[in-house]
Amino acid sequence: MSNTRINAQxxxxxxxxxxxxxxxxxxxxxxxxxxxxxxxxxxxALYALVMAEHANRPVNIDRVIKMLxxxxxxxxxxxxxPIHGNHDPVEMARIEEKxxxxxxxxxxxxxxxxxxxxxxxxxxxxxxxxxxxxxxxxVQPVVSxxxxxxxxxxxxxxxxxxxxTRVGVKVQKGAPAIWEALKARIDRWFAEHTTAS
Amino acid sequence: MSNTRINAQxxxxxxxxxxxxxxxxxxxxxxxxxxxxxxxxxxxALYALVMAEHANRPVNIDRVIKMLxxxxxxxxxxxxxPIHGNHDPVEMARIEEKxxxxxxxxxxxxxxxxxxxxxxxxxxxxxxxxxxxxxxxxVQPVVSxxxxxxxxxxxxxxxxxxxxTRVGVKVQKGAPAIWEALKARIDRWFAEHTTAS
Numbered sequence: 510m511s512n513t514r515i516n517a518q519x520x521x522x523x524x525x526x527x528x529x530x531x532x533x534x535x536x537x538x539x540x541x542x543x544x545x546x547x548x549x550x551x552x553x554a555l556y557a558l559v560m561a562e563h564a565n566r567p568v569n570i571d572r573v574i575k576m577l578x579x580x581x582x583x584x585x586x587x588x589x590x591p592i593h594g595n596h597d598p599v600e601m602a603r604i605e606e607k608x609x610x611x612x613x614x615x616x617x618x619x620x621x622x623x624x625x626x627x628x629x630x631x632x633x634x635x636x637x638x639x640x641x642x643x644x645x646x647x648v649q650p651v652v653s654x655x656x657x658x659x660x661x662x663x664x665x666x667x668x669x670x671x672x673x674t675r676v677g678v679k680v681q682k683g684a685p686a687i688w689e690a691l692k693a694r695i696d697r698w699f700a701e702h703t704t705a706s
Numbered sequence: 707m708s709n710t711r712i713n714a715q716x717x718x719x720x721x722x723x724x725x726x727x728x729x730x731x732x733x734x735x736x737x738x739x740x741x742x743x744x745x746x747x748x749x750x751a752l753y754a755l756v757m758a759e760h761a762n763r764p765v766n767i768d769r770v771i772k773m774l775x776x777x778x779x780x781x782x783x784x785x786x787x788p789i790h791g792n793h794d795p796v797e798m799a800r801i802e803e804k805x806x807x808x809x810x811x812x813x814x815x816x817x818x819x820x821x822x823x824x825x826x827x828x829x830x831x832x833x834x835x836x837x838x839x840x841x842x843x844x845v846q847p848v849v850s851x852x853x854x855x856x857x858x859x860x861x862x863x864x865x866x867x868x869x870x871t872r873v874g875v876k877v878q879k880g881a882p883a884i885w886e887a888l889k890a891r892i893d894r895w896f897a898e899h900t901t902a903s
Contacts, residue, residue, distance in 0.1 A: 522753055526749065547748050548744035548748060
């Protein structure tokens with residue numbers, strides 16, 4: 510085994526350490542601070558492992574976990590874009606493509622290609638594995654927000670309708686049973702925090 | 707699917723969020739702060755994925771990744787015990803067993819058993835999968851320390867001999883090529899920071 514190959518792999522693994530410094534919109538479940546994208550990636554890989562049985566269609570959980578381990582790496586260059594924030598999706602896609610070029614480009618060619626392909630599959634959200642992975646990625650912040658009395662929802666002025674459109678629909682597509690189980694808690698929170706206009 | 711089952715799974719996934727608040731001995735690769743065990747778990751799962759080809763014996767990388775995703779969960783109750791720190795291993799094992807009882811006990815019975823068994827396999831470090839997983843767990847802090855001019859080594863008064871005995875031997879057991887590739891950098895650092903006594 511050549512050291513050149515190992516050194517390229519270590520350069521990639523050292524570069525992705527920066528994901529631990531990308532701050533997300535949601536907080537930890539105790540509200541103590543905002544979550545970073547590194548620990549979020551661990552958490553949702555574990556979510557997927559525990560929740561695999563709730564996938565709407567059969568998935569290869571090992572592929573889903575790999576997808577989730579790498580899904581946010583482009584944020585090192587592109588930053589996190591909260592689902593309830595406002596950003597230009599075309600411009601974001603361009604920036605994330607460039608980030609993927611640079612960061613996965615640190616790997617040996619065979620691994621660069623494999624990781625890039627897996628990330629593109631996640632982004633496209635068309636295969637059963639990617640649809641389930643996206644559902645899991647969307648559900649974890651909802652659980653955190655419920656654990657912290659709405660968490661980042663007030664900050665982003667999220668309404669019950671918006672949560673359903675931007676999050677619920679996507680969770681339902683890959684893991685409807687999970688959304689079903691959360692729905693009562695979500696409805697209760699919004700009922701308590703929405704004033705008639 | 708009963709909500710009872712999903713609620714148990716969500717209770718577990720919410721509880722393990724606390725792993726993001728368990729602070730480790732090593733810092734991030736930019737030295738900006740100490741790493742937590744949640745983001746560390748993500749990082750080494752990715753390390754394993756990238757470095758699988760360097761395993762000394764054939765491993766099932768999907769099992770290794772699962773093992774690494776759950777390997778530190780007991781630290782929520784037991785805390786992190788730096789490899790170069792001093793603690794009573796028998797007492798620590800007792801505390802970690804109790805933590806495993808409590809935390810994995812939040813899961814539905816079939817998953818409690820599966821996760822507990824996988825964690826015990828990791829701890830025993832006897833199977834090829836567990837030996838490789840342990841190697842990866844040990845090598846990541848070394849890379850971080852090298853990236854930050856020795857990182858936590860001065861704090862723990864680590865000598866070259868101690869690093870070889872407590873870390874090197876274990877990395878070599880599961881992934882000798884990785885240790886080989888790091889050896890020159892490690893030797894250089896200790897040569898520059900060790901004064902003749």
